[in-house]
Amino acid sequence: MKTPIPPAPKRRLGQNFLCDQNILRKIIDFIHPTAGDFFVEIGAGTGALTALLTPHVARLIAVELDADLLPYLQNIPDITLLHSDIRKVDLCEIRADGKIRVTGNLPYYISSNILTSLILQRKCIQDMTLMFQEEVAHRITAPPSDPDYGYLSVITQYYCNIRKGFKINKNCFVPKPEIESRVLRFEFRTEPAIQFEEFASFLEKAFSQRRKKLRNNLLRALPIPAPSLDRTFDELQLSQDVRAENLSAVQYEKLILRLRT
Numbered sequence: 001m002k003t004p005i006p007p008a009p010k011r012r013l014g015q016n017f018l019c020d021q022n023i024l025r026k027i028i029d030f031i032h033p034t035a036g037d038f039f040v041e042i043g044a045g046t047g048a049l050t051a052l053l054t055p056h057v058a059r060l061i062a063v064e065l066d067a068d069l070l071p072y073l074q075n076i077p078d079i080t081l082l083h084s085d086i087r088k089v090d091l092c093e094i095r096a097d098g099k100i101r102v103t104g105n106l107p108y109y110i111s112s113n114i115l116t117s118l119i120l121q122r123k124c125i126q127d128m129t130l131m132f133q134e135e136v137a138h139r140i141t142a143p144p145s146d147p148d149y150g151y152l153s154v155i156t157q158y159y160c161n162i163r164k165g166f167k168i169n170k171n172c173f174v175p176k177p178e179i180e181s182r183v184l185r186f187e188f189r190t191e192p193a194i195q196f197e198e199f200a201s202f203l204e205k206a207f208s209q210r211r212k213k214l215r216n217n218l219l220r221a222l223p224i225p226a227p228s229l230d231r232t233f234d235e236l237q238l239s240q241d242v243r244a245e246n247l248s249a250v251q252y253e254k255l256i257l258r259l260r261t
Helices: 020-032 048-055 067-074 108-120 132-141 151-159 194-207 214-221 226-236 249-260
Strands: 038-042 057-063 079-085 100-105 123-133 160-168 181-188
Touching: 020 048, 020 100, 020 123, 020 160, 020 181, 020 249, 038 048, 048 100, 057 067, 067 079, 067 132, 108 132, 108 151, 108 194, 123 132, 132 151, 132 160, 132 181, 151 160, 151 194, 181 226, 194 214, 194 249, 214 226, 226 249
Parallel strands: 038 057, 038 100, 057 079, 100 123
Antiparallel strands: 123 181, 160 181
């Protein structure tokens, strides 16, 4: 089946349509859908992945923001079409009696925002198989001290176990993006010790000035005396010269929990 491509893809919406049938089937294999699954697809576009996925699952809700693409999706049988911005969709309301599996090709310009909004709704989600441009995928999976390791890396790695999937050549898309893409699988950890709002707020303070020492950023942002913070750093065996990008997600958890006391 040939993937339909709109006559004028909208750059402002980050539209790059995956049109390689072999890659689409490879994504289906990576998702590994089962007959009882309830899926939400983000940015269903013209339905290239949608049409292949829906025969394998119990229910599929295709979320699409662009009204001009809805006619393409309306031709696909056995799906529920939702014309909306995924960031405004309450997944827990969509399915109150079970968990949802999520998939989609996330627009580059809001991919980080969408990912964090999904993490906030993790209690309603079984897993997520998402496609990102390669540079965003690297930011998500980067290890501590990597130049691309930052807020997004820590917040995602703290709440998710991430499986790095395959790379997708930019020639598989229309229009062709500037860089390649990658598929990632996310499964949520057993509820971590720190809730999202607290963890995110702390990380924003920690990474407020990347070139500065973590100690200085925290002293500037938190109501804590320098001797108390220095003592905590010593107890956790953290150098006072360490920067925000040098700590793992687990080290951040220990630091936050210790500063609570």
